[in-house]
Amino acid sequence: MTAQGTDSPEHCLTHTPSRPSSAGAGAGVLTVLFSVFQPVSHETLEADVEDEGPAQAADSSNPGDGLPQYRLSEIKNHGPKSSRPWVIFEDKVYDITDWIPAHPGGEVILRAAGGSIEPYWDIFAIHKTPYVREILQQFVVGKIHPDDLEDGRPRMNDIEDPFVSDPTRDPRLRQITAKPCNAETAGEDLAEAFLTPNEVFYVRNHMWVPVIEDTAADAHGITIELPDGDVKTYTVHDLKAKFKQYSVTAVLQCSGNRRRDMTEHANKTNGLQWGPGAISCAKWEGVRLRDVLKDAGLPLDDLPEDAQHVQFSGLEAYGASIPIHSALDPRGDVLLAFKMNDLPLPRDHGFPVRVIVPGTVAARCVKWVSKIVVSDEESDTSWQRRDYKCFGPNETRDLDWDKYKSIQEMPITSAITRARKKSADGNHVEVEGYAYSGGGHEIQRVDVSLDGGKTWDQASLVDDSEQDSGSKAWSWKRWRYEGALPTTTEAAAFVVKATDDAYNTQPQCYKSIYNLRGNLATAWHRVEFDPRKEKGCADS
Amino acid sequence: MTAQGTDSPEHCLTHTPSRPSSAGAGAGVLTVLFSVFQPVSHETLEADVEDEGPAQAADSSNPGDGLPQYRLSEIKNHGPKSSRPWVIFEDKVYDITDWIPAHPGGEVILRAAGGSIEPYWDIFAIHKTPYVREILQQFVVGKIHPDDLEDGRPRMNDIEDPFVSDPTRDPRLRQITAKPCNAETAGEDLAEAFLTPNEVFYVRNHMWVPVIEDTAADAHGITIELPDGDVKTYTVHDLKAKFKQYSVTAVLQCSGNRRRDMTEHANKTNGLQWGPGAISCAKWEGVRLRDVLKDAGLPLDDLPEDAQHVQFSGLEAYGASIPIHSALDPRGDVLLAFKMNDLPLPRDHGFPVRVIVPGTVAARCVKWVSKIVVSDEESDTSWQRRDYKCFGPNETRDLDWDKYKSIQEMPITSAITRARKKSADGNHVEVEGYAYSGGGHEIQRVDVSLDGGKTWDQASLVDDSEQDSGSKAWSWKRWRYEGALPTTTEAAAFVVKATDDAYNTQPQCYKSIYNLRGNLATAWHRVEFDPRKEKGCADS
Structure with a gap:
């Protein structure tokens, strides 16, 4: 079943022979439709949308007029295993049968069949564009019965939460x-x-x-x-x-x-x-x-x-x-x-x-x-x-996504995870953390500073005796350092940086490695420590 | 032939049954005797010398008294291929035949046979210690004939220069x-x-x-x-x-x-x-x-x-x-x-x-x-x-040489090799250089700053089209950048830093990676450029 009975200019535009009904037709929009749930900046998105003339805002058309009405219970029958899967978007019903082969994300779209597609678009936020709505409009087959609407939208308790079966998590996370x-x-x-x-x-x-x-x-x-x-x-x-x-x-x-x-x-x-x-x-x-x-x-x-x-x-x-x-x-x-x-x-x-x-x-x-x-x-x-690449500090617009390689091997990093007083007067502290480098590189040295990076000393590598049960050094080294706080400041700044066996080390500042996506924030890790408190954590 | 006819306490000390005449006897001093020609700091050397009581200064003994005298021409007959190789040190002659099997550097010592060992000690400076002289003294067999001495030392034109056969080098080096x-x-x-x-x-x-x-x-x-x-x-x-x-x-x-x-x-x-x-x-x-x-x-x-x-x-x-x-x-x-x-x-x-x-x-x-x-x-x-390791910035004394791994895979680095004016007013410049990372890592990005690191832009990778004829990216990428000088300063500071495909990048400052031996000076490379000059080179 396909959308019929309308002849508005908007529908003419989309009811062309190019209407996607095969993988081939869908290939052109592949990079647009299927992305991470994290918001994508407007600039980058627009750059990739094929130019098909001015986008038509969905609100400006009225494709629902004269459409048959369906109850939510009826729509539910058009679930993932039905021969004609339907989805709901706002107050309309869409038959996505012919779209599935062309959907860049593949059959995952069936997760939404029999119910609303909106919770999934909340995950795959890239769908929230006029362009994607336009594709969907091609498949409209009806509207939701007014008895199942509340303020013009389907009643929420009938919409399945995609996360309903997620496990319970430990509260310490x-x-x-x-x-x-x-x-x-x-x-x-x-x-x-x-x-x-x-x-x-x-x-x-x-x-x-x-x-x-x-x-x-x-x-x-x-x-x-x-x-x-x-x-x-x-x-x-x-x-x-x-x-x-x-x-x-x-x-x-x-x-x-x-x-x-x-x-x-x-x-x-x-x-x-x-x-x-x-x-x-x-x-x-x-x-x-x-x-x-x-x-x-x-x-x-x-x-x-x-x-x-x-x-x-x-x-x-x-x-x-x-x-x-x-x-x-x-x-x-x-x-x-x-x-x-x-x-x-x-x-x-x-x-x-x-x-x-x-x-x-x-x-x-x-x-x-x-x-x-x-x-x-x-x-x-x-x-x-796209998502796992690092552009330069200045590269924030009009990105050429193919310019850099996807992140694979991880660069060296380290962090402070806990700092505690070791003496009653609070002048002696214990600082702990981890250091890790990708590609099987073993941590050689962890330098710690209690005075914001002015002077350095080496931490003990706690996990030096741990056996890596693999061909290379794939695990981290936790480290521990005890030392006296500098006497000249009220609040101390603890800093850590590590070096691996290729003698790669961490960059000093975040600014020099800044990238729009905030990937690989491996600069020296710095934690302010107030000796008047018993302990401080990097995440406290 | 061995040293005879002396009974001074100094000679008693060295004429013990422990006189090295086998590889076993030499093993204990192996780490002391054979090292790079670069000077080794006094602290570190002393820490490794075995404690055999107070070192005897060679000058304080007089092992030459009553020894036979030899002409340089006679000594020359005891060359590398003779059955009893001799060497000269200062005004004495030593038969090293029994020392060769124990010499940590192996038969390289024969290079000096028939002549003076001093030019080689100039190369292997670690030999220049009382301890090594003490070993040599065990093998004294004579002294140089006074006619072949000048100011108490053998005449230099009879001493072979170890570098006499070195090739001629290009003057551009x-x-x-x-x-x-x-x-x-x-x-x-x-x-x-x-x-x-x-x-x-x-x-x-x-x-x-x-x-x-x-x-x-x-x-x-x-x-x-x-x-x-x-x-x-x-x-x-x-x-x-x-x-x-x-x-x-x-x-x-x-x-x-x-x-x-x-x-x-x-x-x-x-x-x-x-x-x-x-x-x-x-x-x-x-x-x-x-x-x-x-x-x-x-x-x-x-x-x-x-x-x-x-x-x-x-x-x-x-x-x-x-x-x-x-x-x-x-x-x-x-x-x-x-x-x-x-x-x-x-x-x-x-x-x-x-x-x-x-x-x-x-x-x-x-x-x-x-x-x-x-x-x-x-x-x-x-x-x-020893020589190719990086200790921490603070680790300058009493080093535990086994603490860190020898340098093998190289960390990422880059440098500016040339900077030139591109416009008559000198406000437009071209900067060139190289970027390289070890372990087969490919250079991803070269960030260049013309204002000392305040703002960055990306250089073009000149060698991007060069084919690496190997399994990984073993070669460098040369890079080129053209830009306008900042208008606010008379002399500009150009800075470069690179990023490889493991997204490792260079440290910002030399101080944070300082090590006694000055290995792996991979901090951001910075070159001051005076626009009043036609061009500047990193090495000019």
């Missing part, structure tokens, strides 16, 4: 956003243990948490697609039965860790305002991606030229990719992981299986992974091609 | 030291070409240049020693005939590049005061070390546990090592190279064969390589275990 859940590990918890306990491991979700029952975990399938078109599917059960399992201790870190500091010390940034707790360390267990790709038929010793990237898709429709050489490096330890700190993966961390790419930004470690494609291109999601 | 030759590439030459011409490629010699005639090059042998004791020797001819040859474009950079800047902007540093020209880029051709080690019998897929490091020794007795995984990484492109920019290796650069470890400090790329040992330890030279 410091919540940044609730829906989707983004929550960082508290300073105390970062300082306490080498392996972050699962329940306080930071959570970075782009969407809802997919629901897979425990009993269905082994049947969960991962489809592998090779450049020659060969497709093979392994269930979790297959993977566990067929391949040797490995254990790797590795840090995961969000590229936005400490973004809040960049905002405070440099300029406004676009993204979740994390403190220093968007990082944690765990022991991961699973099978090697390399072994699975080899078994699936990828010739590792004679790679085809179009095997350049390995793309991962998660059940919730998140997607990202890593370079083929990262995926295949025998010392890269890339896993399809089932376990985290000796327990099955918690739902928030990808149950029943996620990708772990040690030394690489967590945004590539796709959770709830269901599809792996070996391709000549990076994943085409905005999470791959 | 900026000489830091003449003997050994250390000379940097001029800013103009760095700016001019992607591949630095051989004749202006920077020279970093620790000693003299070994002499191998062109006709003897193919017969030059490299001995490979495996952990199980197996030894195999390949001539250059064998290597060329047996193994596939590869070509790799790679930067070599001294860890002391820009040390002069650290000295100027932070504090005194101990080492050659290089400007920004201790770096160059060339195309190297040779065989893969990995292939040779495999052929020699090293089981690559089942490495023995004691295969941890690959040690290289050069003909002039320089030595260094790299981790086994660097040596064997199929994408590491480590070569035994015969050619440089399509020509046979110049003598200054290792003729007939040198090691090339792309992405790694040039100090590991041993020239004139003659021996390769796969071992459970790093090379025991000071070049491996």
Whole structure:
């Protein structure tokens, strides 16, 4: 069924033969429609929208006139499994059957079928443009019955909350956003243990948490697609039965860790305002991606030229990719992981299986992974091609998104997680924190200053004796320093900077590394400490 | 022949049964005797000298009394190939036959046989201690005939200059030291070409240049020693005939590049005061070390546990090592190279064969390589275990040399090599330079400031279209920037900083990365520019 019975100029404009009903037709708008939930600046968005003449504001048309009326209960029957899925937007009903093949985000749109699409547009905010509304208007089939409307909108208790099945989170996590859940590990918890306990491991979700029952975990399938078109599917059960399992201790870190500091010390940034707790360390267990790709038929010793990237898709429709050489490096330890700190993966961390790419930004470690494609291109999601890049401090407008590479290997960083008085007079303090460098680089040295960076001393590396159960140094080093406060100031400024075994070190100031998205805020970490208080935390 | 006929207490002290005559006896002093020619600070040296009671000053003894006298012409007969090699020190003659097996530097000591050891101690300055003199005194056999002395010392024209056979250098090279030759590439030459011409490629010699005639090059042998004791020797001819040859474009950079800047902007540093020209880029051709080690019998897929490091020794007795995984990484492109920019290796650069470890400090790329040992330890030279490490800014005394890892992979750096007026009024300038990061990391972005770091813009990457003929980005990116000078200042300060694909960037100031040895002076490079002049160079 398609929208009929209107002949307004607006509809003429969109009812052309170019009406999207195939993947081909949708390709042109792919970069516009499917992006992260975080707001995208108006300038950048406009630059990418194809010029199809002046955009028509949805409000200016009246496509609902004369349309049939439907009750919410009727609409519910057009759910994800129906032959003709419908969605609601404001007071209208749309049949999206013909749009699904062209939808850049794929079948994830079916999550909304039978109900309102608005909660999903709240997640994928990039949809909130006249251009996207225009596409939707092509598929209008009716309007909501007035008895199911309240102030002109569908009654909310009949709209499903996409996050209704999300797990309950530990109250010790410091919540940044609730829906989707983004929550960082508290300073105390970062300082306490080498392996972050699962329940306080930071959570970075782009969407809802997919629901897979425990009993269905082994049947969960991962489809592998090779450049020659060969497709093979392994269930979790297959993977566990067929391949040797490995254990790797590795840090995961969000590229936005400490973004809040960049905002405070440099300029406004676009993204979740994390403190220093968007990082944690765990022991991961699973099978090697390399072994699975080899078994699936990828010739590792004679790679085809179009095997350049390995793309991962998660059940919730998140997607990202890593370079083929990262995926295949025998010392890269890339896993399809089932376990985290000796327990099955918690739902928030990808149950029943996620990708772990040690030394690489967590945004590539796709959770709830269901599809792996070996391709000549990076994943085409905005999470791959836009969100995780660093432009220069001055590059804030008219960005050429292809100019820089996607963040993969993480640069060196460190942070203060806890500071405490060690003597009654408050002049002697203990400062603790972590230091981490990506790419398997081991931390060599942690320099600490109690006087704002004037003089330095070296912290003890607490985790120096911890065994990394992997081929390289994928984990962090927590550090501890005790010293006397400088006598000349009332409030002291503690600063930390680390150096890795390639002798890379951290930049001094946020301003010099400022980027619009606030990625990789790795400047020296500075915490003001008032000796009149018992203790101070980076996140307090 | 050994020293006889004295019974002074000093001689009793040294004529004990512990007189070194085997490798075992020499092991204890190994770290003291064999080091770089650069001066070692008194504090650090003393800390490592074994406590054998108060050191006896050579001057206070009189070991020459009653000794036979020898003419310089007689001494010359006790050269490197004689059965009893002698050396001269001051006015005495020493038979070093029994010391050679215990000498930590090995047979390089024979270079001095038949003549004076003093020019070599000028190179290996660590020998200039009472402790080393004490060892030498055990081997005194005579004194120089008074007719061959001038002011109590042997006549200099009879002493061979170890550098007499060194090649002539291109006058465009900026000489830091003449003997050994250390000379940097001029800013103009760095700016001019992607591949630095051989004749202006920077020279970093620790000693003299070994002499191998062109006709003897193919017969030059490299001995490979495996952990199980197996030894195999390949001539250059064998290597060329047996193994596939590869070509790799790679930067070599001294860890002391820009040390002069650290000295100027932070504090005194101990080492050659290089400007920004201790770096160059060339195309190297040779065989893969990995292939040779495999052929020699090293089981690559089942490495023995004691295969941890690959040690290289050069003909002039320089030595260094790299981790086994660097040596064997199929994408590491480590070569035994015969050619440089399509020509046979110049003598200054290792003729007939040198090691090339792309992405790694040039100090590991041993020239004139003659021996390769796969071992459970790093090379025991000071070049491996001391000289190329970075301690913290505050760590200037009582150093624990094992605390930090030897420099291998190079951190990111950049420099300005040339700045020129582009308009008659001098308000428009062109600034050029290079950016490089080790470990195969590609340069992403070069930020340039014409106002001392207040505002930034991006330079064009000149070498973006250059093909790296290797597995990773081993070469540099030269960059160019044109812009208007700020109107508010008479003299402008140009600053550059670069970012690589792991988004590591450079530290802002030298003070924060200051280390006693002045290694890795990678802070933002800053050049003052006077618009009243036509042009300015980083090294002018």
